[in-house]
Amino acid sequence: MPVRSFRPTSPGRRGATGFSFEEITKSSPEKKLLAPKKQRAGRSNTGSITIRHRGGGAKRKIRIIDFKRDKAGVPGKIAAIEYDPGRSARIALVHYVDGDKRYIVAPTGTTIGQAVIAGPAVPIASGNTLPLSALPLGTTVHNVEMQPGRGAQMGRAAGASIQLMAKDGGRALLRLPSGEMRYVLETCQATVGTVGNAEHALLKLGKAGRNRHRGRRPQVRGSAMNPVDHPHGGGEGKASIGMPGPKTPWGKPALGYRTRNNKRTDAMVQRRRSRGRR
Numbered sequence: 067m068p069v070r071s072f073r074p075t076s077p078g079r080r081g082a083t084g085f086s087f088e089e090i091t092k093s094s095p096e097k098k099l100l101a102p103k104k105q106r107a108g109r110s111n112t113g114s115i116t117i118r119h120r121g122g123g124a125k126r127k128i129r130i131i132d133f134k135r136d137k138a139g140v141p142g143k144i145a146a147i148e149y150d151p152g153r154s155a156r157i158a159l160v161h162y163v164d165g166d167k168r169y170i171v172a173p174t175g176t177t178i179g180q181a182v183i184a185g186p187a188v189p190i191a192s193g194n195t196l197p198l199s200a201l202p203l204g205t206t207v208h209n210v211e212m213q214p215g216r217g218a219q220m221g222r223a224a225g226a227s228i229q230l231m232a233k234d235g236g237r238a239l240l241r242l243p244s245g246e247m248r249y250v251l252e253t254c255q256a257t258v259g260t261v262g263n264a265e266h267a268l269l270k271l272g273k274a275g276r277n278r279h280r281g282r283r284p285q286v287r288g289s290a291m292n293p294v295d296h297p298h299g300g301g302e303g304k305a306s307i308g309m310p311g312p313k314t315p316w317g318k319p320a321l322g323y324r325t326r327n328n329k330r331t332d333a334m335v336q337r338r339r340s341r342g343r344r
Contacts, residue, residue: 069265072272082272085265089156091178092146096159099169101128103152105281123281126151132160132168133209133217135184135195135255140164144180144193147172154224154266158193171209171222173259184255192259198230198238199252205230207256210240214253221256225264228256245340249333288315 068088074080108120129150142162148169150157158172160182170182173192184195190205201207206227209218220242221228232239237249271277274284288298289307296315298307312320 068263069268078273078275080272081270082276083268083270085269087149089147089262090149092148092159095127095129095148096167096169099130099159099167101130103128107281119283119285120281121283122278124151124279128152129157129169131157132170133219133222134215135170135209135218135257136215137162137164137166137168138185139183139188140166141181141183142168144176144178144182146178147176153222154263155222155261156224156263171257172262173208173257174262174264175259176262190258193257195255195257197253197255198250199233201230201256201258203230203232205258206260207258208261209257210250211254211256212250214251214255218255218257221261224261224266227260230256239336242339245337246335247337248335288312 068086069083070086071083072079103126105123105125107122108115108117110116129148129152131150140162142160144158145161145167146159148157148159150169153171156172156176157169158176160168160170162168170193175192180193182193182195183189186197186200188194188196190196190201195209198207198210206229208221208226208228210220210228211217212219220240223243226243228243229241230238231241231247233252236252238252238254240248240250242248288296289301289305291299293300297309297313297317301308311322314320
């Protein structure tokens with residue numbers, strides 16, 4: 067297992083776990099597949115904070131991932147498996163026979179020298195990309211498009227898998243990792259297999275500093291604030307919030323409040339995500 071524990075040389079190390087990176091075969095990324103990432107610290111183009119508790123962190127560069135897999139019929143081979151600081155999954159460097167190089171999200175079981183190819187009539191094997199119309203029912207896929215040709219938008223995180231449940235009238239019914247049942251067009255592409263590095267869910271940071279390295283700043287409980295700062299604030303000692311349910315600093319319900327508001331695609335969702343999952 068690539069998750070390892072550390073010697074308890076300090077309180078932070080005692081409960082922390084990390085990756086052994088034994089599956090990584092290349093330490094430096096391809097320079098032509100990098101893009102600069104500007105640190106915005108959760109601020110919009112006007113400078114106002116739109117995402118709280120962001121800022122600082124290690125400097126990163128964006129790895130340009132091929133989510134469209136539009137090199138139909140061009141075979142390629144996995145040349146390296148690399149670490150991507152911007153995502154939980156590992157990425158694989160693909161060398162195509164025409165000399166092109168691209169990154170893809172590495173599926174489970176990816177090995178050096180493995181052949182991958184995209185197209186409507188390619189073999190159904192891990193790492194290959196096909197339209198949903200060409201896959202049998204029950205197939206486990208990832209990197210699924212929501213609109214044909216737009217590129218994969220679903221099933222991209224470590225350990226994620228989507229199951230093809232049914233086909234009807236040019237649409238395919240998918241079961242997402244959240245438990246949601248959703249329709250997409252059969253012409254949308256998907257990659258066979260499960261996203262690798264499923265052990266990412268077992269990682270324990272162990273200390274606050276590792277969150278700061280990720281660009282996450284401390285979050286303060288609303289009940290520890292004053293009434294002027296948060297609806298939960300105020301009271302003597304450890305007081306209850308004094309309301310039926312928790313709220314955001316702006317008075318909106320924080321739990322059990324459905325935030326989906328897209329009537330255009332409501333018909334594509336057959337069943338909402340399972341209870342108990344966020």
